[in-house]
Amino acid sequence: MAIGSSNDKIIIAGGGIGGLATALGLAQQGYSSLVLEKASELGEIGAGIQLGPNAFHCFDFLGVGEEARRMAVYIDQLRLMDAISGDEIAHIPLDQTFRDRYRNPYAVVHRGDLHGVLLRACEQNDFIELRVNANVLGYKNRVDGVTVTLADNALISGRALVGADGLWSNVRNQLVADGPPRVSGHTTYRSVIPFEQMPEELRWNAATLWAGPKCHIVHYPLSDWKYFNLVVTYHNDAPEPVAGKAVSRDEVLKGFEHVHPLPRGIIDIGRDWKLWVLCDREPLTSWQDVNTVLLGDAAHPMLQYMAQGACMAMEDAVCLAREVKAHDGDIESAFRAYQDLRITRTARVVLSSRAMGDHVYHPDGAHAMVRNAMLGSWSPQEYYHRLDWLYGDGAGVWE
Numbered sequence: 001m002a003i004g005s006s007n008d009k010i011i012i013a014g015g016g017i018g019g020l021a022t023a024l025g026l027a028q029q030g031y032s033s034l035v036l037e038k039a040s041e042l043g044e045i046g047a048g049i050q051l052g053p054n055a056f057h058c059f060d061f062l063g064v065g066e067e068a069r070r071m072a073v074y075i076d077q078l079r080l081m082d083a084i085s086g087d088e089i090a091h092i093p094l095d096q097t098f099r100d101r102y103r104n105p106y107a108v109v110h111r112g113d114l115h116g117v118l119l120r121a122c123e124q125n126d127f128i129e130l131r132v133n134a135n136v137l138g139y140k141n142r143v144d145g146v147t148v149t150l151a152d153n154a155l156i157s158g159r160a161l162v163g164a165d166g167l168w169s170n171v172r173n174q175l176v177a178d179g180p181p182r183v184s185g186h187t188t189y190r191s192v193i194p195f196e197q198m199p200e201e202l203r204w205n206a207a208t209l210w211a212g213p214k215c216h217i218v219h220y221p222l223s224d225w226k227y228f229n230l231v232v233t234y235h236n237d238a239p240e241p242v243a244g245k246a247v248s249r250d251e252v253l254k255g256f257e258h259v260h261p262l263p264r265g266i267i268d269i270g271r272d273w274k275l276w277v278l279c280d281r282e283p284l285t286s287w288q289d290v291n292t293v294l295l296g297d298a299a300h301p302m303l304q305y306m307a308q309g310a311c312m313a314m315e316d317a318v319c320l321a322r323e324v325k326a327h328d329g330d331i332e333s334a335f336r337a338y339q340d341l342r343i344t345r346t347a348r349v350v351l352s353s354r355a356m357g358d359h360v361y362h363p364d365g366a367h368a369m370v371r372n373a374m375l376g377s378w379s380p381q382e383y384y385h386r387l388d389w390l391y392g393d394g395a396g397v398w399e
Contacts, residue, residue, distance in 0.1 A: 009034045009129065010324075010331075011148055011158035013136035014165035015042045017111075018296025018313030020118040022162055024062040025321030027127035031329070034158060035128065036148070038135035038165075044115035045244060047192045048222045048229030050207055050307035051114075053104035053391045058314035061321075064121050071117065072107035073221050076205045080360075082372060083212030086260040090375040091206070092383045101384055102391040108207060108220045108229070114310070136165060138174050141290040145331075160331040161292040162320065164313070167279060169298035175289045181279035184303060185237040186357065188278055189252045191230045191270030195221070198228045199265065207307075210263040211371075213364035215255050217263045230270050231304075232256065235362050238277040247275050278303050280354070283347035286339065293335040295320060300346040305356035308349050308390070316342055349390075 015037030059068040078092040094106045135151035163171025210217040214235040234255030287294040296313030327334035
């Protein structure tokens with residue numbers, strides 16, 4: 001069994017958005033890292049994601065702000081529609097007032113484009129080493145660092161370990177041993193369609209949500225308006241996790257036969273549908289084991305309803321890098337400070353995402369009537385006030 005040395009590098013398990021952002025954050029502070037990715041190549045599956053102003057704060061810290069801004073599509077509003085009546089319930093303007101309040105815009109991007117921005121920056125940075133076909137199965141803390149075990153039985157020693165290995169994290173499995181993820185019972189289907197195939201009356205420059213009984217439909221433009229991202233979700237009590245399974249359009253339509261013809265017609269346009277059964281986990285009170293710590297989905301996997309999964313992972317990366325620097329490389333103290341700063345905020349997003357799914361996205365009957373009346377009565381300033389904890393300076397994330 002060979003033992004490799006990463007010298008004084010911090011080992012990062014996982015080469016997704018969170019792992020690469022962590023490597024860049026550490027490099028910005030003068031610390032070297034080794035990113036170990038289990039796949040045979042570095043990339044991201046999926047389609048579009050939404051990026052709040054907090055994501056752009058992260059891009060700037062990580063040194064990729066200019067490139068990230070070039071590949072983003074800047075939408076004008078978040079738009080909530082009633083999937084049964086076809087009427088607008090409410091919208092949140094994302095104009096200059098919003099940008100001034102939160103010091104950055106709101107945008108949508110292709111997940112692969114975002115990952116590519118981070119990957120190129122890592123490849124060009126001498127502080128970062130990337131390895132594929134390197135699946136971290138477990139770890140052992142040492143007085144002066146940590147040793148990880150790979151699937152091929154190789155051992156690699158480093159200064160510390162950051163478990164950024166996602167929902168099914170092997171690092172979390174050893175650190176917490178809390179079993180499999182919590183299955184939400186919500187099934188999400190994803191597709192991307194060319195711009196010209198999107199009905200002209202729906203080519204809105206908005207992240208649009210059609211909310212209906214036990215279902216919803218989301219669409220927004222991507223990749224310089226070349227495509228529209230389609231995400232449709234059906235609360236069908238799916239019992240087991242599924243990721244990226246190809247399904248027919250007819251199967252997707254089964255959960256949306258009761259909605260208005262306009263949003264339902266979008267599903268008929270979609271091609272190459274794939275499904276995911278959404279999962280999250282209960283929030284933790286500790287992510288740390290001496291020189292090992294969790295980050296991103298390994299620490300706090302969340303449902304999609306706050307559109308904050310990637311944003312929280314990047315915030316984690318920025319916070320961790322800052323604390324390593326602030327504690328002058330005292331890893332155990334830095335990791336403790338990082339988790340103490342991040343646990344409550346990320347737990348709030350996890351729990352808020354669950355609540356959004358139940359009370360905003362999927363209610364029926366009188367519950368839906370109350371939702372429409374309440375959300376339809378709020379002014380933009382009232383919406384902004386309710387978003388301050390997430391995007392504002394008071395979030396405790398930014399200097």
